[in-house]
Amino acid sequence: MHYSIAEICKIVDGKLINISNRQANETFVDSLDFDSRKIKQGALFLPISDHDNASVHKLFSDYTIAEKDGHKFINSALKNGAVASFADHIVQTSLPLILVSDTQLALWALAKNYLNKINPKRIAVTGSNGKTTTKDLIASVLSRKYKVHRTVASNNNEIGVPTTILNMPADTEIAVIEMGMDHLGQLTALSKMLEPNISLITMIGEAHIEFFKTRDKIADAKMEIIKGLKKDGTFIYDGDEILLKERADLFSGEKVTFGEKESNNFWVSQIEDKKRLSFKVNQETYSVNLLGKFNADNCAAAVAVAKEFNLSSKTIQEGFDNLQITKNRLQLLTGSKGETIISDVYNSNPTAAIKAIEILKDFPTRGKKILVLGDMLELGDQEVSLHLALKAPIERAAFDEVYLVGPIMKSLAVKMQARWYDKAFLTDLSRDLQSSLSKNDVVLLKASHGIHLEKVERALI
């Protein structure tokens, strides 16, 4: 972004403090961050408050409340090169402040203004699983022909989406924006802010079912991704999912489906998950360096988007060949003993855990296969039964060693007589794994992010 402080103040209806009008017109801001430690020279700082703003909450379906008030870090932002900060109250600082009633509302207003100014084509990607991977696939493919800006990692919430928009280069032609949700209403707000040309749902699973109770309600919430879809926009979705098909039937706009049933517009078939994942989408053959047959579906979603932009299958394949995927999603790493580590430590839920177990089961190796599986969070009162349901797929896979981690996994560990670790004892787990691992072994690390298996990954490398 590139705005003068005066322009920003006008857009967010703020009040300038510590700066004259002339200076505010002459001082420009090039980026925005909500973490003072990551602030770049010339940036605007966004302090996230530690208190709920009840009146804003009514406008906003979601609202981030920081544990520590972000206003405490305004001087640290100044030291790191910020040229201004939003603030919802006056603080002791020499940094120019843009005083607003609420810093998150200001963030949204500025993001909306910048989006309209740059006016790229917009693609919104959601789904219970596969959002980040599909977003990366779409961006890789489209960037063969267009200037593409994409969400960094999984910055997909009410802070991450507007921040992504504001950090978009001015020459962006297509913005590929990941959108997450864990409650009703959140995607409506995000979709209406983005006004996508394409809204895409990868699939419906059980992630966050604690707050929804049923997959039906998750599907209702995911369908909100079309609430802001432009009138001439396209809705692309997993046509194998009956919950989406039923709901899409009520939508009169342009619809495109992908999936493994022949009736889909983009029909995925002949999936082979060997050294490289290969598959056909309709009559065209593709391959990609990803693990997991389900990734053929994520790729088909990317092909469906690419075809909306008239890309050839050759260009799409070039995009797959140059894929840069976000780390910790089935990432292949080599450990210090030479072992293969499959790091899938960013999240977990029943669908994704079962798919990951299958990947380890089918992984070619002369060594041992070792499963390290941590708690799946946000499953609510179904959590114990959903954890126990993993017993059959794990036993079928006949892994050489199984390590279960976290309080909810304890019941499964007892049933399976497997090794169990509390999440506070990851150092012990890492030590025990180290002493068991050797060169040809493969170890899968998967858990919800709250279990922090990335610490084990770091210890093994």
Ligand SMILES: CC(=O)N[C@H]1[C@@H](OP(=O)(O)OP(=O)(O)OC[C@H]2O[C@@H](n3ccc(=O)[nH]c3=O)[C@H](O)[C@@H]2O)O[C@H](CO)[C@@H](O)[C@@H]1O[C@H](C)C(=O)N[C@@H](C)C(=O)N[C@H](CCC(=O)N[C@@H](CCCCN)C(=O)O)C(=O)O
């Ligand atoms: C409230 C907040 O600021 N917490 C951020 C913060 O955590 P912590 O509370 O652990 O950090 P810490 O305690 O150190 O500091 C708190 C905060 O004080 C501030 N601070 C602190 C110290 C300092 O020197 N300077 C400073 O400015 C700063 O704002 C910092 O973030 O430090 C992390 C690393 O820097 C950020 O990642 C977090 O970002 C939040 C979660 C966010 O909202 N991030 C956005 C960008 C986002 O999109 N995050 C996604 C969320 C993904 C997700 O969960 N999606 C769900 C759906 C979610 C639906 C919406 N509820 C899904 O996909 O299923 C992600 O983290 O990957």
Ligand SMILES: Nc1ncnc2c1ncn2[C@@H]1O[C@H](COP(=O)(O)OP(=O)(O)OP(=O)(O)O)[C@@H](O)[C@H]1O
């Ligand atoms: N289409 C899919 N079906 C089932 N599981 C999937 C699918 N795509 C991805 N996964 C699983 O989910 C993990 C995370 O993938 P990804 O990060 O793309 O999902 P996500 O929806 O973006 O989740 P998050 O928002 O938490 O990052 C993968 O490593 C894999 O285990």
Ligand SMILES: C[C@@H](N)C(=O)N[C@H](C)C(=O)O
């Ligand atoms: C981190 C967030 N995107 C997520 O996926 N949360 C669930 C509960 C998880 O970490 O598994």
